[in-house]
Amino acid sequence: MEYAYNKGYYEVANKFFKGMFSSLLKSNDENIAKAMLVGVLRIAKSGFLSGLNNITIYPFYQENYKDSSSLYVDKFGFMSDKIELLLLLRRSTYLYNLRSIVRLLSYGILGAYWTDTGSTQTLEKCLWKASFSFKESVKKLLKGKNINNAKIQDDLQYLHLDQCQDLAIWTLLYYAEYLTMNSKKHLVISNKEIRSEWHNWVINVLFFTQGQTITSMLDNLLHGNLDLFSKEFENMIVDMLSFYEVGGSNSGKNAEYVYHVFCLGVFANAHDQGFIVHSNREAGFGRYDIKIVPKPGINETAIIIKFKVVRDKKSLHDVAQEGLLQIEEKQYQVGLEENIKKLLEIGIAFEEKKACVLGHLLHKTEEGAWNKD
Structure with a gap:
């Protein structure tokens, strides 16, 4: 269901599974007497009157729910006594993740094994x-x-x-x-x-960022107000990025990833205004970092952005200019949709918690060429 939700066919999948579960579990007395469904989320009971309405739920978080909710609470995961036998840990009432424990026993190293599984x-x-x-x-x-x-x-x-x-x-x-x-x-x-x-x-993900700041910044970007966008974006980099992630000894290659993910998270909000956001894809003779394209009828302006990190003691301005020139030289505008009449090309340079934004607006001629303002 999560996959269906993210891929845009949630309603179709929901209808299918409602019918399937109802047929298997409600109207199948000849073949089945009892069934147990085990999962992460509870499935919704279906429909009107006699659909899939005969389910008994055993949630872990309600101990006294209908006097039986704790029936299976100790059947999933490792209980404390099992862990004590394996690792001689002190007593605890919590469950332990099987994958993490098995990995620990296999490798002999404590690590974040659980968080990389989904x-x-x-x-x-x-x-x-x-x-x-x-x-x-x-x-x-x-x-x-x-x-x-x-x-x-x-x-x-x-x-x-x-x-x-x-x-x-x-x-x-x-x-x-x-x-x-x-x-x-x-x-x-x-x-x-x-x-x-x-x-x-x-x-x-930056869910601590004030929504109004992101909204204002995106509005200026999507409407081509480059000067206002530049000021707000550069201020946000100072306020939101951590020196621990992009400063000092961490200002190397890993910082490029942090900058990219940071910006992708910010610009992803353009989805809510009818734009499609692409990241790190081939176009022309190279790969752009971010492309923001309006859906037909929403807008006529597309945006292509190239990120650069300052090295060799160059200036922020010069490196941002390099990113802007790279968009032109690599012809990242090749393949833009027919509804695109304007193109905002932007080069952004980063140096620790500082940024410089340069850009220009191009108009598409009747012959299909791009002319700068």
């Missing part, structure tokens, strides 16, 4: 659009505090995520095991491994 694409999209109160709650979580005013939704539908409902995001985070509940039923980050993943989101 995609966080959906979560990252949600965090971008979360409310201010949600972001404030996340700040508390990262300080080691718990959240006592968030609830878990009984039936999560992915369409709720499109509506930016905080309740749906908390539920998805809980079922995806990025949050757990303490003895008081408050949401907390369970361990250092998960906490490190949260901190990666802070750097790469």
